[in-house]
Amino acid sequence: xxxxxxxxxxxxxxxxxGAAMAVLSGSIVYALMGLVTTMFGIAGLYIFLNSPFLSMxxxxxYVGAVSVxxxxxxxxxxxxxxxxxxxTTIGKFAAALGVALVSLFMFVRFVMETFPRAAxxxxxxxxxxxxxxxFNNLVLPFxxxxxxxVVAILGAIMLALxxxxxx
Amino acid sequence: xxxxxYNNQHxxxxxxxxxxxxxxxxxxxxxxxxxxxxxxxxxxxGAGLNLVALNRFVSPENGYGMAFTLIIMGIAAAEAAIAxxxxxxxxxxxxxxxxxxxxxxxx
Numbered sequence: 001x002x003x004x005x006x007x008x009x010x011x012x013x014x015x016x017x018g019a020a021m022a023v024l025s026g027s028i029v030y031a032l033m034g035l036v037t038t039m040f041g042i043a044g045l046y047i048f049l050n051s052p053f054l055s056m057x058x059x060x061x062y063v064g065a066v067s068v069x070x071x072x073x074x075x076x077x078x079x080x081x082x083x084x085x086x087x088t089t090i091g092k093f094a095a096a097l098g099v100a101l102v103s104l105f106m107f108v109r110f111v112m113e114t115f116p117r118a119a120x121x122x123x124x125x126x127x128x129x130x131x132x133x134x135f136n137n138l139v140l141p142f143x144x145x146x147x148x149x150v151v152a153i154l155g156a157i158m159l160a161l162x163x164x165x166x167x
Numbered sequence: 168x169x170x171x172x173y174n175n176q177h178x179x180x181x182x183x184x185x186x187x188x189x190x191x192x193x194x195x196x197x198x199x200x201x202x203x204x205x206x207x208x209x210x211x212x213g214a215g216l217n218l219v220a221l222n223r224f225v226s227p228e229n230g231y232g233m234a235f236t237l238i239i240m241g242i243a244a245a246e247a248a249i250a251x252x253x254x255x256x257x258x259x260x261x262x263x264x265x266x267x268x269x270x271x272x273x274x
Binding site for chain 1: 171172174175176177178179180181182183184185186187188189190191192193195196198199201202204205206208209212213216217219220221222223224225227229230231233234235236238240241242243244245246247248249251252253254255256258264
């Protein structure tokens with residue numbers, strides 16, 4: 001086991017530990033920290049998958065934008081400490097575990113056995129080729145993403161500004 | 168050199184599957200709307216990891232998986248913005264963001 005494999009195992013442990021912390025922790029702030037840990041772990045896995053551009057985008061968009069947005073919401077929502085903590089009943093925990101385990105066992109055969117074990121092919125998709133792909137074949141989804149983001153920004157502003165009070 | 172641990176396709180797929188597992192469990196288990204949103208982000212991250220791993224190992228000659236992972240990132244950002252707007256509106260109207268108590272959203 002060389003150094004790369006050790007770092008790989010540490011990355012996987014950070015990813016799954018962050019996911020478990022995001023689901024199981026009692027405080028919403030700790031859940032947010034677990035989400036950030038998971039996103040950093042996935043950025044590391046993208047580097048192991050030979051796509052450093054996606055890793056940078058993961059850190060930039062998820063850690064830099066989405067997590068900060070959720071942190072702002074946690075701060076703006078106000079006193080969550082008046083309520084008791086996020087502990088729910090044991091029945092709800094059993095239901096969540098059951099639903100998630102059923103979906104896991106439904107998907108595990110499909111995901112693990114449908115796609116053949118490839119013999120480590122060489123992979124040299126660079127950032128330049130992703131850019132060419134976006135501007136040659138995927139022009140319509142690219143433009144639709146920009147339209148979606150603009151509409152989402154306008155909708156968020158409309159929701160936050162013009163619908164206060166009990167009209 | 169072909170049997171290095173990080174060149175194994177199934178490890179990535181299983182990590183993505185476990186992220187889906189944690190996400191579904193969190194959507195059911197969490198009580199507040201922000202917790203559910205965090206779990207949804209976990210599910211989207213798992214989907215992106217799955218796409219990139221299959222792109223790397225099954226069809227390495229083009230980059231469609233990575234492109235669609237970038238599209239998923241854009242959709243996740245837009246979805247988080249809209250969802251947080253709705254959550255803040257809910258808090259302003261009801262004073263709490265408990266998912267189980269929102270029974271009068273009809274009017």
